[in-house]
Amino acid sequence: MKAVILVGGLGTRLRPLTCNTPKPMIPLVNQPFIEAMLLRLRDQGIDEVVLAVQYLADRFVAALGDGSRLNMKLHIIEEPEPRGTAGAVKNVEHLLDGTTFVFNGDVMTDLDLRAMLAYHREKQSKVTISLTPVDDPTQFGLVEMGRDNRVSRFLEKPRAEDITTNLINAGTYIIEPEVLRYVPPAQFYMFERGLFPVILQTGDPMFGFPSRAYWTDIGKPQTYLDVHHDILIGKVRYNFQGQQIADRVWLEGDADIHPSAQIVGPLVIGHGVSIGRGARIIGPSVIGPNCTIGPDVSIEGVVLWEGNQIAEGAVLRNCVLGRNNQIGPKTQISDGAIISDECNLGGDNRLEHGIRIWPGTQLGEQAISF
Ligand code: GDD
């Protein structure tokens, strides 16, 4: 079974985490998001994937190669210029040869792909769109269905007054490649504003597949943190790497944990981590590889990428730190704060209220407090 993953966009809303790292490469529980997604596909019977990328193909090739490390076949294809969601699939049509999954590359879900495929076949559908309920459909593609779940209307980014249902396009499709004949070659063309409305006109069978599977778009800093918490508390099915060493504590490789440190899951600890005397690490949290957590540091509800050094007595709560930051003694970071990469924040600072610190920031002692 083959799939196309749409990987475009600049990840603007996730800045500063995406300043140095393309959005699909940002880590999800210590693993690049796209890699976790590929493994999820592989484990559900998809063994050949085309990554349709808008830019930075070399970064994806360097990280994923031809997919053999993940035991799957991977093609990484860069568009000459952004082709839009359907245009991107048209651009790789020569690699497709039958019923194909198409995924938006920025969605975290544990949707049952086999059940969706069985449904697509049973309905003899040409396009099947996975649907999920949301509170506010205005940021999404609204999908109305008639009898038998046949799609009767598709409205991208509806105005509040046009909302007739809470079901939206969840960004997983199954298509029969013959529908790509409606997509003009070498042009910018969208599924959402082009192909789906056209198929409603032609009358080809297009069905919705509603599901209550876990679903979220990872595109914003708070959702990035929420997804981690949901994974760690088991709200979404997820394959943790590493060994479970205590109740809901997973360790990837070796770590040096002081016997007096207090460790409370759910927690994932990367390889090469060192945790000092009297430190308290409370889940749901992820400690990236090669982080050094000093004595008496207190951590709760955080996501740390690799190589962070947290000095004695610092307090981190409900925040994200990118790569290789140095956090001074007794500095407090909390309340949705995002620290990017390679920052050096001196001691006794207080960073709160969703503050975003750009890569390479240097802060003296007691420079910021609220
Ligand atoms: N290769 C490629 N080329 N990929 C693209 C392009 C392009 O020109 N444009 C967008 N993409 C990718 C994005 O990277 C993302 O993975 C996916 O296509 C959807 O684009 P977004 O820009 O994230 O769209 P959205 O979130 O506003 O809306 C879409 O997703 C919603 C669900 O999250 C739509 O499909 C909505 O209908 C849907 O509800």
Ligand code: MG
């Ligand atoms: Mg999106």
